[in-house]
Amino acid sequence: MISVRHLLYGACLLAALPSVTVQAAAPSDERGANAMEIVFTVDDQSITASIDDTAAGRAFVDMLPLELELTDYGNGTEKVADLPGSLPGDDAPAGYQPGVGDITLFAPWGNLAIFRKDFGYARGLVKLGRFTASFDAIDRDGPVPVRISRASP
Template sequence: MRKSNVTKIKMTFDNSEVTAELSNNPTSQDFISMLPLTLDFKDYSGTEKIANPPRKLSTKSAPAGCTPQKGDITLYAPWGNLAIFYNDFCYASGLVPMGHICTGLKELSKLNNTEVKIEVIE
């Protein structure tokens, strides 16, 4: 369901559900156009969960980088992967903000090499 400038999504895996809001920007909208989608998420650097979408996402009008906070959903443009942060991290060039986890971050932080179904909440 769209409210103002966000799109609500849910991610399901291993009997867990995570909800999130994606921003109204070209990168997020390009990702939303692919949903529903199942991606394999793995841990990266004890800080984030990463997955590769089926194609590169738009980075039109994207900032040069950002400083992610716990719960942020981003695109790492140089590699083309989604990165969901479960710990705060320093500024990273090429990191595009896409949205934020609303519920279930603790469950998300535990997954590794796990298929996650992502879909828009109608």
């Protein structure tokens, strides 16, 4: 049984502790304040996307315009294409868990990967951005030729 003396001792200990204020972390926009808008053109359809303000994202936008052929990979999970140069990944996390519509870099191979389906965490995957409009023209089986360019201001 707890005595009154033990209760008073515990209360004194608690009173002596410094007060701590706990605040929830403010939600952050992982794209950054300066997200860059780009356009994927498939046939005559324009599909907008937002590229994150990261070293890899900026380097990707600096490569534009690009003409690529996106091909199926991973049983239709993603569309991939080789890039004409490498992108920095030094400031990127070790990996990433992509979702539908994410535009990524698979750093070990240096290729662009667009996710058509949700996928588990993958080491070496760097998020570049995501589509801000329906990407049905890309989200189909078979090769898809695309032109990627900066959005007009």
